[in-house]
Amino acid sequence: MNRHKATQASIRKAAALIRAGGVVAFPTETVYGLGADGLNPKACARIFEIKDRPRFDPLILHECSAARAKKLFSKIPKPALRLMEKFWPGPLTLVLPKAAAVPGIVTAGLETVAVRVPADRTALALIKAAGRPVAAPSANRFGALSPTTAAHVKKQLGNRPDMILDGGRTAIGVESTIISFQGDKPVLLRPGGLPLEEIEKAAGAVLLRPAAGKAPLAPGCLKKHYAPAARLKLIAPGKAVKPAPSAAYLAFSTRPAGKWAAVKILSPRGDLREAAANLFGALHALEGSGARTIYAEKVPRHGLGRAIMDRLRRASA
Ligand code: TXA
Numbered sequence: 001m002n003r004h005k006a007t008q009a010s011i012r013k014a015a016a017l018i019r020a021g022g023v024v025a026f027p028t029e030t031v032y033g034l035g036a037d038g039l040n041p042k043a044c045a046r047i048f049e050i051k052d053r054p055r056f057d058p059l060i061l062h063e064c065s066a067a068r069a070k071k072l073f074s075k076i077p078k079p080a081l082r083l084m085e086k087f088w089p090g091p092l093t094l095v096l097p098k099a100a101a102v103p104g105i106v107t108a109g110l111e112t113v114a115v116r117v118p119a120d121r122t123a124l125a126l127i128k129a130a131g132r133p134v135a136a137p138s139a140n141r142f143g144a145l146s147p148t149t150a151a152h153v154k155k156q157l158g159n160r161p162d163m164i165l166d167g168g169r170t171a172i173g174v175e176s177t178i179i180s181f182q183g184d185k186p187v188l189l190r191p192g193g194l195p196l197e198e199i200e201k202a203a204g205a206v207l208l209r210p211a212a213g214k215a216p217l218a219p220g221c222l223k224k225h226y227a228p229a230a231r232l233k234l235i236a237p238g239k240a241v242k243p244a245p246s247a248a249y250l251a252f253s254t255r256p257a258g259k260w261a262a263v264k265i266l267s268p269r270g271d272l273r274e275a276a277a278n279l280f281g282a283l284h285a286l287e288g289s290g291a292r293t294i295y296a297e298k299v300p301r302h303g304l305g306r307a308i309m310d311r312l313r314r315a316s317a
C-alpha cells in the first residue's frame with residue numbers, strides 16, 4: 001500500500017522520502033504531480049522511468065514561495081516579476097534562464113527552467129518540509145490522461161511511486177498555464193489553469209506562439225498528448241450525432257438525446273471553471289466505460305475554455 005491520506009505525519013514521511021532520493025505523487029491545485037528532489041539528478045531520473053517519459057521532455061520545479069522560486073532563475077524580466085507577485089502561489093509556470101544549481105536532467109539540457117509555486121496546502125507543506133525544489137511532471141504515464149485524484153494516479157502508476165499522497169480531488173483540474181519570454185514579451189507555451197485574459201491584464205499582450213527559431217515550444221506539448229484509450233471526436237455542441245451503445249458522450253452543459261454507453265456533463269450551468277475541474281475525471285470515467293469512441297463537445301474558447309479545448313484537441317489528434 002503506497003497510497004496514504006495527506007496528514008501532517010504522511011506529509012512528513014513523504015518529505016523524508018524526497019530528501020532520500022525517493023519519488024512521491026502529490027496533489028496540487030491543477031493535477032497530481034510525481035515529485036522528486038529537483039537538485040538530485042538520480043532522483044529526477046527515476047521520475048522519467050516511472051512515467052515512461054522521454055528524457056527530452058523537461059520537468060517543472062515546484063517551490064513553496066516566490067522568494068525561493070526566484071533563486072532558480074538567473075535572469076528575470078520585469079513583466080515576469082509582476083506575474084509572480086500577482087499569481088503565485090497559483091496555476092502559472094514561468095520559463096526563464098536557469099540558475100547554475102539546476103541540473104541538466106530537469107531542463108533536458110535547455111538553458112531555461114520551468115518553475116511554479118502551487119496553491120495547494122498539501123503541496124506547499126510537502127515542498128517546505130522537503131526543504132528543496134521538487135521536480136514534478138503530471139503523475140500519469142507518458143501520453144495518458146492527467147490525474148486529478150489519487151485513484152487516477154494509482155490506476156496508471158500502481159506501486160511504482162514510493163508513496164502517493166491522497167489530498168482529494170484537485171480544485172482546478174487542468175495543468176498550469178506555461179509562459180516564457182522573448183525579451184520582455186510574454187509568450188504562451190501552454191494554455192492552462194490561469195486564463196490568458198488575466199495574464200494580459202497584468203503583463204500586457206501575450207504572444208500566442210514563439211517567433212520561429214526564438215523561444216522553444218514546450219517540448220512536451222506534442223500534438224498527441226492527454227490521450228484517452230478510446231478514439232475521441234470533437235463535435236459542435238448540440239450537433240445531432242447518432243447515439244450508439246458503443247460510443248460515449250462528453251457534453252458541455254446539456255444532456256444529449258438517445259442511448260449512449262456513458263454520458264458525462266462537464267458543467268450543467270455552463271461554467272468553464274467547473275467544466276475544467278471535471279474534465280479529466282469525466283474522460284477517465286468515459287474511458288473506463290469501455291466505449292470505443294468518445295464524442296466531445298467543443299466549449300467556448302475564452303477563460304478556462306482555451307485550456308479545455310487545447311486538451312480535447314490533443315486527445316483527438
Ligand atoms: O500544473 C502543472 O503544471 C502540473 C503540476 C504537477 O504542477 N505539471 C505538469 O507537468 O503539467 P508536465 O511535465 O506534465 O508538463 C510540463 C510541461 C511540459 O510540456 C514540458 O515540456 C514543459 O512544461 N517545460 C518544462 N520545462 C520547459 C522549458 N525549459 N522550456 C519549455 N517548456 C518546458
Ligand code: MG
Pocket residue numbers: 137138146
Ligand atoms: Mg503532463
